[in-house]
Amino acid sequence: DWSSDVCSSDLSCSGNGTGSFSWDASSLEGWEVGLPSAASDTSIAPSSHMHRSGTGSLAVTFANLAASECRDIHLAKPNAYCGQTVTYNVYVPSALGAIINLLAFCSIDGWIWTPETSTMATLDSWTSVSFTLPAISPLGLQEIGLQICSSVAVPSGSIYIDDVTWGT
Numbered sequence: 001d002w003s004s005d006v007c008s009s010d011l012s013c014s015g016n017g018t019g020s021f022s023w024d025a026s027s028l029e030g031w032e033v034g035l036p037s038a039a040s041d042t043s044i045a046p047s048s049h050m051h052r053s054g055t056g057s058l059a060v061t062f063a064n065l066a067a068s069e070c071r072d073i074h075l076a077k078p079n080a081y082c083g084q085t086v087t088y089n090v091y092v093p094s095a096l097g098a099i100i101n102l103l104a105f106c107s108i109d110g111w112i113w114t115p116e117t118s119t120m121a122t123l124d125s126w127t128s129v130s131f132t133l134p135a136i137s138p139l140g141l142q143e144i145g146l147q148i149c150s151s152v153a154v155p156s157g158s159i160y161i162d163d164v165t166w167g168t
Helices: none
Strands: 019-021 031-033 042-047 057-065 070-076 085-091 100-108 111-113 126-132 141-150 154-166
Touching: 031 042, 057 070, 057 141, 085 100, 085 141, 100 126, 141 154
Parallel strands: none
Antiparallel strands: 019 154, 031 070, 042 057, 057 154, 070 141, 085 126, 085 154, 100 111, 100 141
């Protein structure tokens, strides 16, 4: 299965894995800031400031993010399988002053897979972004994530991710 160690001998792509992340427990729940790994302009933390449901969300905070830059937020070794659809819900406050494009992705066998187009976030509203995991892996799914790209420089501010789900 995709969620096993990439060196496992069980290379089936079928299963009934589920995932649900709402950050209500004030924990990162395994999520990390990704590429570029040395980026000091992006941080993540649980937040009770904005939430779609429950009491929390994941705040992605930018500090002097340059124009046309992208950052990714990801989860390593998710309990997810081929054909499952991962859905992210993202809130972008208009005070951020940027047009934000969102692109869901997965990393399989060291390659990044994405849908053909990104989704432009609707300001001051929750935007849903979904991605169906492809059935192409002999070695396993390493991670799932969301790439966040800004059209203009962002001196400071946060966007919020909540209710990330997949499963049957």
